[in-house]
Amino acid sequence: MQHIEQFYKLWERLANINLDQHTPDDITWKLTRDGCYSAKSAYNMQYLGQVNSLMLNMVWKPWATPKCKTFAWLVLQNRVWTVDRLTRRGWPNCDRCKLCSQTQESASHLLFKCRYSMRVWNKLKDWLGLQDINTANWHHYRSVKEWWKEVIHKRGAQRKAMSSMAMLVSWEIWKERNARVSRNHSITVEMLVNKIKEEVSM
Ligand SMILES: [Zn+2]
Numbered sequence: 001m002q003h004i005e006q007f008y009k010l011w012e013r014l015a016n017i018n019l020d021q022h023t024p025d026d027i028t029w030k031l032t033r034d035g036c037y038s039a040k041s042a043y044n045m046q047y048l049g050q051v052n053s054l055m056l057n058m059v060w061k062p063w064a065t066p067k068c069k070t071f072a073w074l075v076l077q078n079r080v081w082t083v084d085r086l087t088r089r090g091w092p093n094c095d096r097c098k099l100c101s102q103t104q105e106s107a108s109h110l111l112f113k114c115r116y117s118m119r120v121w122n123k124l125k126d127w128l129g130l131q132d133i134n135t136a137n138w139h140h141y142r143s144v145k146e147w148w149k150e151v152i153h154k155r156g157a158q159r160k161a162m163s164s165m166a167m168l169v170s171w172e173i174w175k176e177r178n179a180r181v182s183r184n185h186s187i188t189v190e191m192l193v194n195k196i197k198e199e200v201s202m
Contacts (some may be wrong), residue, residue, distance in 0.1 A: 058153050062163035068171040075107050075170060076145050082107050098180040099173075110177060111170050112138045112147050119189045120169065124196065128165070165200075172196050 031041040059072045074080050083105035086093035097105040099116035111117055118135045125133050133151065141147035152166045153159055176192055179185045187195075 058148060058163055062160045064164050064167040068167040071171050071174060072167045076148060078107055078143065080107055082110060094181050098177050107144050111144055111173060116189060117173050120173065120192055123193045124169065168199055169196060
């Protein structure tokens with residue numbers, strides 16, 4: 001039945017086409033409007049079936065330095081060496097979050113659930129006039145990816161700027177965490193916020 005249906009459709013389409021034996025065949029390039037081949041259209045053809053990865057808009061397109069982007073790409077896949085992952089592997093670690101000493105460190109805790117990180121975000125939120133951001137609700141998000149997608153990425157026209165901001169803040173929090181773990185050196189929330197502001201202006 002399916003074949004008969006296809007045959008019938010084809011027959012209908014061809015019903016009004018009259019072939020002239022004396023007219024030479026034409027070759028038409030279907031990927032340009034004027035039917036002429038162009039190298040550009042052939043190049044673009046390679047991407048016709050592509051599926052946009054969320055990472056493209058969340059990480060690779062917004063402006064940030066390569067180091068920040070690489071960190072964001074890793075942390076969004078939960079692939080940075082936070083205490084929870086080190087513990088699962090049985091590798092030495094600092095046990096508790098070095099920023100607040102309250103709980104075991106995980107990527108989610110470090111970037112948006114930790115008291116220290118939330119204070120950083122609250123100060124930056126006031127500085128940027130982002131009053132609709134409510135850091136008190138962030139504990140609902142189960143992963144960095146979920147938090148990033150909901151709070152930062154879905155911000156309409158501000159999406160790109162907020163993604164850049166999230167990459168910078170996350171990177172600075174991660175550096176502060178590393179300084180505490182490896183050098184036993186720490187700075188206050190205010191100092192980190194000033195550092196981030198300087199980076200933003202640069
Ligand atoms: Zn903490």
